[in-house]
Amino acid sequence: MFDSLSDRLGGILDKLKRRGALSEADVGEAMREVRRALIEADVALDVVREFTDKVRQRAIGVEVVKSVTPGQMVVKIVHDELIAMLGADADPIDLNAPAPVPILMVGLQGSGKTTSTAKIAKRLTEKGKRRVLMASLDTRRPAAMEQLATLGTQVGVTTLPIVPGQSAVQIARRAMEAARFGNYDVVMLDTAGRVTLDEALMAEVAEVKAATAPHEVLLVADSLTGQDAVNTARAFDDRVGLTGIVLTR
Numbered sequence: 001m002f003d004s005l006s007d008r009l010g011g012i013l014d015k016l017k018r019r020g021a022l023s024e025a026d027v028g029e030a031m032r033e034v035r036r037a038l039i040e041a042d043v044a045l046d047v048v049r050e051f052t053d054k055v056r057q058r059a060i061g062v063e064v065v066k067s068v069t070p071g072q073m074v075v076k077i078v079h080d081e082l083i084a085m086l087g088a089d090a091d092p093i094d095l096n097a098p099a100p101v102p103i104l105m106v107g108l109q110g111s112g113k114t115t116s117t118a119k120i121a122k123r124l125t126e127k128g129k130r131r132v133l134m135a136s137l138d139t140r141r142p143a144a145m146e147q148l149a150t151l152g153t154q155v156g157v158t159t160l161p162i163v164p165g166q167s168a169v170q171i172a173r174r175a176m177e178a179a180r181f182g183n184y185d186v187v188m189l190d191t192a193g194r195v196t197l198d199e200a201l202m203a204e205v206a207e208v209k210a211a212t213a214p215h216e217v218l219l220v221a222d223s224l225t226g227q228d229a230v231n232t233a234r235a236f237d238d239r240v241g242l243t244g245i246v247l248t249r
């Protein structure tokens with residue numbers, strides 16, 4: 001999604017860059033195109049409006065008028081505002097807590113929880129030099145636990161042995177216990193999803209959270225779902241509280 005959006009924005013801004021003097025109408029035209037590109041990329045309308053208003057204000061102000069290369073100045077303003085909107089600083093996973101640090105992965109079915117769990121575990125193991133234990137709390141989807149175990153073998157991260165018949169909370173407790181005994185630094189808890197948000201899912205996730213007191217609760221959301229991801233994030237944040245979001249695809 002970001003690739004096609006940046007291609008389009010790049011095209012719009014390239015046209016501006018090649019111009020010499022810029023009139024207010026030139027800037028206005030470019031902003032309309034930027035606005036259309038953002039809306040087609042499913043960016044929320046109020047976000048689009050705020051963004052283009054800010055850029056337009058700065059672009060038709062002194063900064064551009066006094067600039068020798070007005071087109072490039074506008075491009076810089078768009079760039080600066082995009083970074084301001086998306087967040088200037090990366091916020092790494094916080095492991096600053098007594099070991100084993102529990103990290104809870106939540107989200108809808110198919111959003112990429114299990115895959116992201118393994119990816120993050122690999123990163124924490126290889127780059128972070130942490131001892132990581134992964135556990136699947138997905139008791140619903142057949143073979144979900146085997147999926148995590150297979151990924152664990154691929155990335156070289158230990159998974160909690162599968163004990164059939166346990167509930168999600170029981171597995172979570174067992175994972176914490178195993179991590180304490182095994183001197184692990186981090187426990188990644190991969191939960192079950194649902195096709196849509198429902199109360200049973202929220203209740204289960206809330207129960208697991210209460211039982212394990214995770215230091216991070218990461219929502220995994222499919223970036224291709226656009227604004228739906230915002231609604232999902234809001235619902236999870238209201239009910240269980242989130243500390244971060246992982247965008248997949």
Ligand SMILES: Nc1nc2c(ncn2[C@@H]2O[C@H](COP(=O)(O)OP(=O)(O)O)[C@@H](O)[C@H]2O)c(=O)[nH]1
Nearest residue numbers: 107108109110111112113114115116193248249
């Ligand atoms: N292209 C792409 N596919 C992904 C990504 N993350 C997960 N998938 C795929 O999406 C499908 C569902 O992922 P999974 O991790 O099982 O989702 P879960 O149901 O939330 O645990 C699998 O086929 C994954 O290989 C991603 O970042 N990009």
Ligand SMILES: [Mg+2]
Nearest residue numbers: 113114138144
């Ligand atoms: Mg899964």
